[in-house]
Amino acid sequence: MKTLKIKHSYAEKIKKGYPLISKESVLSTDSHITEGALIELYDENGGFLGKGYYGEQNKGIGWVLTKKREESIDANFFLSRLAKAFQERETLFQDAETTAFRLFNGEGDGIGGFTIDYYDGYFLIQWYSKGIYTFKDLIISALDELADYKAVYEKKRFNTAGQYVEDDDFVKGTRGEFPIIVKENGMHFAVYLNDGAMTGVFLDQRHVRKTIRDRYAEGKTVLNTFSYTGAFSIAAALGGARKTTSVDVANRSLSKTIEQFSVNGLDYEAHDIKVMDVFKYFQYAAKKQFSFDLVILDPPSFARTKKHTFSAAKDYKNLLKETIQITKDQGVIVASTNSSAFGMKKFKGFIEAACKETGTSYTILEEHSLPEDFQTIKSYPEGNYLKVVFLRIQRR
Template identity: 65%
Template sequence: MTKTIDVQVNAQSIAAFKKGYPLILKDAVMNPEVLQEEGTLIRLVDKYRKFVAKGYFGHQNKGIGWVLTRDDNEEIDFAFFESKISSALARRESFFEDSETTAFRVFNGEGDGIGGLTIDYFDGYYMASWYSEGIYTLKHHVYGVLDKLVDYKAIYEKKRFDTKGQYIEQDDFVRGIPGDFPIIIKESGMNFAVDLNDGAMTGIFLDQRDVRKALRDKYSDGKHVLNTFSYTGAFSVSAALGGARETTSVDLAKRSLAKTIEQFSVNGIDYEAQNIKVMDVFDYFRYAKRHELKFDVVVLDPPSFARSKKYTFSTAKDYPALLEDAIAITEKNGIIIASTNNASFSMKKFKTFIDKGFADAGSRYKILEESSLPKDFRTNRDFPEFNYLKVVILQKLK
């Protein structure tokens, strides 16, 4: 049986927990010396030892654990995990029934009641991502529940926490029959190749599904589309399938070339008719300006933080300058898809970056649409900071 200890939390945090806030912040804890072993179940109590909530200890970003229940009598056991995962699966019933989309999120951390854990579905394969050593100690419950509730081909996992050098390369296969990767999944009728046993990435970011569909259906026909920080070229594929006359994909990672060719190929698109550049995006902006290249649509979806030999980039401080570079090579009345997955600032703050980028470029814009996480990435409406994705589709007016 997993050990449980009492952890005293301050009054300010108690008020937040009672409103449903799920993340246990380091500053909330009054007796941190009792927190020794990650995975320990913790009872949060006030200064009078009165029960507040129950959760687990596990370091993740700013937090040191997650609240799991506000019922002192509810055990954190197999039945608890079964209840949460079963409810999450039921909420995604319409996704399981959609033959046009065969990859989506089936469990989204705190949005489905267990912070630090996500589970994605890839056409019969399940992939669990663990964001702290603490939640990983409870993996036997999760895998046991999946054994009971779903008919899977195989289960894979990703450890997305620091293991102090002990975990370098490891087969991510957990159980079932190992997949013959890449497998081809569908998303809004488009094909994408994914590999669940190839390090941290799979080949597709599922949270951008709605944006890829919008690019294909509304903004690509007859256009030249520039996809920056293109990864495996998924946005470029969407644009090509939407009737783009040409796409240009730019990413610094050398493997992006082969991966992008693969994504075009599984959709029957002639990759040789597309432009795939392995180079720094900022160097490409300068190249495009020098050669007076202009694009009808520019996709800006950078990582929250990136480092190359020449640059250190952070969306929190550098997005306006990035946008200014993009504006310079966007046609008048052209489209810019501005996106970030940085959870450290709000949509309101992101829009101030957009304002600054256009002001610095001496340009004007209007917002055509904006969005955040898709429906399968369930979040709590009362705490928008956990809805990390911010996408604003803009039209350059001048």
């Protein structure tokens, strides 16, 4: 067990439940600490703060796991945390209309550095540091004890920037035949657990897709930007949209979006799917005088194409201004970001500034954050990263 001495200002945060150990918070350490080493944290006066593990990732150098000095970080520790998470998702396990959700959400469920998603009998573990990966056998053993499953897959994001590390993603069980078709509120999505960093659907937008389908899509023309595999377009089409247009720069988005339409029994040829830089598409749409009743704006927090670099923290306002130009009067924009660099208050500031600078009035219709399976804790607001605002645009 190694020890870390934590600076006073950071020690106060940890006492209040902040779980992340940042590099700048450490005053002094034992000799060289290896990935996965168990650590004890003390304040500058030698007061015990907690126990955790060392693991470098884009967010910090480790996580506090318990503030109880007598609690061991062992097989029972991992089993108890996973068992609690299983219990809290029992309603989702029983929901026949939804077969894909987040089962374990890192620090929100008590252990920072990894997540587990459930896809209709398959588990997908995402590891965010070599440190947490050293506990892999204990975590897999806990899964073995808690559930019957078809297979376990994994994604390693050991790169300190959180990037995916290429490897065989299969861990144990019976290899799946992909795609597997999962359900989400009755919608169908084709999912791949063995094909690179992403699976085909972002599970944190479950409630937003249902809201679009049930309350905003009927009879509307819909533009889905940064569309990935078209999940929002599927929701809109199933909700009775007159037409959807999906735009994404990645070549794979065409075949992936066609696949998602097809598994839902929808005619993809009745909709537009464009492989195109979204920034160019805005110029193209403005030139052609296109306008839409409903626009979904959910860019990555950071993206780079040949001609553009986009950062949500710096560029979201300007992107929203371009979106407003091709949204009909009384149309709705679903403004969404997964950036943890700012909170909802600042995000609403971007919305207000974009509307002011385009001479547009707006009404906020509703707001969304992470669904209940993406468990978060108040002491770590960065973990509650998703911000979604439905706003109605009124031309002055």
